[in-house]
Amino acid sequence: MSGVLLQNIVKAYGAAQVVHGINLTVQEKEFVVLVGPSGCGKSTTLRMIAGLEEITEGQLSIYGKVVNRIAPKDRDVAMVFQNYALYPHLNVADNMAFGLRIRKMPKPEIKQQIKNVAEILELTDYLERRPADLSGGQRQRVAMGRAIVRHPKVFLFDEPLSNLDAKLRTQMRAEIRRLHNRLGVTSIYVTHDQVEAMTLADRIVVMNDGRIEQVGTPMELFMNPANIFVAGFLGSPPMNQMPGTVTEKGVEIDGIIIAVSGNLSAQVGRKVIVGIRPEHVSLQKEKGTTALPINLDLVEPLGSEALLHAQFGAHQLVFKTETQGSIDHLSDVSEVYVHASMVKLFDAETGEALPL
Amino acid sequence: MQNWNLYSRGDKLFVRINAVLIGLFALSTLYPFIYIASVSFSSAFAARAGKVVLTPIDVTLSAYAHVLSEPQFWNSYGNTFIYTIGGTLTSLLIIIPGAYALSRPQLIGRRFWNLMIAFTMWFHAGMIPFWLNMRDLGLLDSMIGIIIAFACNAFNIILLRNFFESIPQSFEEAARMDGANEFQVLWKVFVPLSKPAIATITLFCVVARWNGFFWAMILLTDEGKVPLQVYLRQTIADLSDDEEFSSTLIDAAYSVETVTAAIIVCSIIPVLCFYPFIQKYFNKGIMLGGVKE
Numbered sequence: 001m002s003g004v005l006l007q008n009i010v011k012a013y014g015a016a017q018v019v020h021g022i023n024l025t026v027q028e029k030e031f032v033v034l035v036g037p038s039g040c041g042k043s044t045t046l047r048m049i050a051g052l053e054e055i056t057e058g059q060l061s062i063y064g065k066v067v068n069r070i071a072p073k074d075r076d077v078a079m080v081f082q083n084y085a086l087y088p089h090l091n092v093a094d095n096m097a098f099g100l101r102i103r104k105m106p107k108p109e110i111k112q113q114i115k116n117v118a119e120i121l122e123l124t125d126y127l128e129r130r131p132a133d134l135s136g137g138q139r140q141r142v143a144m145g146r147a148i149v150r151h152p153k154v155f156l157f158d159e160p161l162s163n164l165d166a167k168l169r170t171q172m173r174a175e176i177r178r179l180h181n182r183l184g185v186t187s188i189y190v191t192h193d194q195v196e197a198m199t200l201a202d203r204i205v206v207m208n209d210g211r212i213e214q215v216g217t218p219m220e221l222f223m224n225p226a227n228i229f230v231a232g233f234l235g236s237p238p239m240n241q242m243p244g245t246v247t248e249k250g251v252e253i254d255g256i257i258i259a260v261s262g263n264l265s266a267q268v269g270r271k272v273i274v275g276i277r278p279e280h281v282s283l284q285k286e287k288g289t290t291a292l293p294i295n296l297d298l299v300e301p302l303g304s305e306a307l308l309h310a311q312f313g314a315h316q317l318v319f320k321t322e323t324q325g326s327i328d329h330l331s332d333v334s335e336v337y338v339h340a341s342m343v344k345l346f347d348a349e350t351g352e353a354l355p356l
Numbered sequence: 357m358q359n360w361n362l363y364s365r366g367d368k369l370f371v372r373i374n375a376v377l378i379g380l381f382a383l384s385t386l387y388p389f390i391y392i393a394s395v396s397f398s399s400a401f402a403a404r405a406g407k408v409v410l411t412p413i414d415v416t417l418s419a420y421a422h423v424l425s426e427p428q429f430w431n432s433y434g435n436t437f438i439y440t441i442g443g444t445l446t447s448l449l450i451i452i453p454g455a456y457a458l459s460r461p462q463l464i465g466r467r468f469w470n471l472m473i474a475f476t477m478w479f480h481a482g483m484i485p486f487w488l489n490m491r492d493l494g495l496l497d498s499m500i501g502i503i504i505a506f507a508c509n510a511f512n513i514i515l516l517r518n519f520f521e522s523i524p525q526s527f528e529e530a531a532r533m534d535g536a537n538e539f540q541v542l543w544k545v546f547v548p549l550s551k552p553a554i555a556t557i558t559l560f561c562v563v564a565r566w567n568g569f570f571w572a573m574i575l576l577t578d579e580g581k582v583p584l585q586v587y588l589r590q591t592i593a594d595l596s597d598d599e600e601f602s603s604t605l606i607d608a609a610y611s612v613e614t615v616t617a618a619i620i621v622c623s624i625i626p627v628l629c630f631y632p633f634i635q636k637y638f639n640k641g642i643m644l645g646g647v648k649e
Contacts, residue, residue, distance in 0.1 A: 052529050073535035085526035089548040098544070099534030146534070 003186035010057035036207035078147035254313035262356030280342035289337035400611035419614035432587035455516035519553035555637035
């Protein structure tokens with residue numbers, strides 16, 4: 001059975017449609033991340049699943065039950081909000097107990113539940129504190145605790161880490177994934193941070209402008225983006241993109257022909273966007289690679305890796321390479337090599353990936 | 357004062373002038389209290405001769421002895437408590453849910469209802485239609501009439517509505533996800549978060565009810581139902597009209613002035629006692645830590 005099933009889901013505010021008929025199946029126990037730029041409809045979609053926004057058209061099912069007209073409290077879903085939304089007048093234990101008390105769970109059972117969850121989230125020492133007396137990370141854990149104690153069928157996360165600093169975010173990210181591995185609850189997570197999406201998700205749903213651009217595992221999306229938007233959105237730095245023309249031997253950019261794997265004979269003369277990921281070049285010539293002559297203008301060391309900013313013809317490109325403890329050898333780089341299998345082609349007009 | 361030495365000369369002057377102005381203002385509000393209290397403890401002669409300025413002259417408790425021995429004083433005192441407590445609770449019972457409903461975006465016709473509420477602040481029918489209305493409803497000379505006629509106050513509703521509107525939406529959403537219905541959202545989340553605003557409104561209601569004089573005078577005829585303020589006026593009138601009492605003034609143990617002052621002191625004491633209990637709710641930052649904006 002699917003955990004959450006979205007069929008032709010549309011959301012409109014008056015005449016303005018913001019989600020245009022999306023279809024998605026989230027499997028039981030799966031961790032799905034909705035990712036996309038601001039205003040792409042990911043939070044609206046999540047809020048429709050939560051029941052905080054009405055669904056204009058389409059059908060939403062949770063564990064086989066159509067919930068379009070069912071109140072949030074009866075959907076058996078729990079949500080972690082971006083701004084925590086902890087009740088400031090209640091202490092940690094009461095915050096977590098709030099939903100259980102409303103559902104009239106017996107007191108000893110509530111106490112036991114809170115004890116268990118506090119242990120999982122390492123909040124045992126803070127149960128008597130108010131939210132104002134907690135750090136950002138602790139508050140976030142309380143917000144998650146409030147969702148976990150209810151044992152819902154589905155967890156919904158609305159950018160839960162975006163208010164934390166970078167270090168805490170990395171830490172909490174790992175905690176959320178560990179928690180998912182431990183509890184195995186179907187989870188839908190919204191973020192605009194592609195690193196969170198890549199690290200957390202079983203499957204990623206890339207959204208743009210109220211539509212789903214691609215659904216797949218993180219590596220599928222990274223290696224085989226369905227279109228230029230996904231290619232540009234996932235990966236840091238993003239994929240280098242240059243306009244080119246397909247020839248019999250490969251793809252031509254400013255008079256240089258780059259070898260591409262696959263059969264291009266049917267595509268000759270087609271205008272394309274050539275995509276090369278910054279990581280997918282090497283500094284050594286190998287079999288099956290094409291040399292790209294570059295004018296290096298900046299080397300940014302990141303520690304174990306460095307970013308090379310370079311001109312290739314009229315195009316500004318970024319490459320990523322290992323430093324091996326020093327960046328001295330990078331200053332005179334004048335060519336990088338790209339393997340034919342790592343060159344991606346997208347139609348210049350539609351932006352769709354060409355089947356190679 | 358923090359970093360006083362870092363203040364420029366102009367800033368220091370500004371702070372000093374402020375301190376003087378605030379001091380003068382405090383004095384101007386405090387002095388009437390001191391004066392009335394002093395008069396109430398002074399002899400009738402000293403009070404009438406205008407000798408009392410700051411402290412009591414020829415200290416005596418006879419004015420209090422007279423006031424406290426009057427059964428009608430205690431009766432009206434009790435009535436004032438009934439009108440204040442009953443009226444305030446009725447007001448809160450109407451204002452809190454009313455303000456909550458008006459603050460909700462999903463309320464059908466919200467703009468219209470808000471306008472109708474605000475409308476009563478700008479235009480009202482006036483005294484005589486109101487009296488006629490009360491008469492037709494059978495609420496003249498009725499304690500219930502006094503309590504319910506003034507229970508709904510547009511200003512307080514708008515004040516609380518604005519406070520409710522400032523509470524982040526995610527609290528409501530979190531409560532709804534937790535299973536709360538509208539009433540639970542209101543009583544378990546919004547009311548606790550709005551303590552400062554509700555305390556303010558409670559204080560407004562209590563003070564207005566405690567000092568309520570005009571409408572009680574107009575609507576109530578039965579002496580047994582009048583509040584303290586109406587009784588105070590009657591006492592002043594009665595003593596002033598009492599020629600025998602006026603002629604024996606030099607020897608009298610109390611005068612109109614000292615009795616009036618004693619009643620005023622008695623009527624102020626409960627409000628003074630009440631304020632510290634709600635003062636703790638006038639603290640900002642109750643929402644602190646709940647959400648991160």
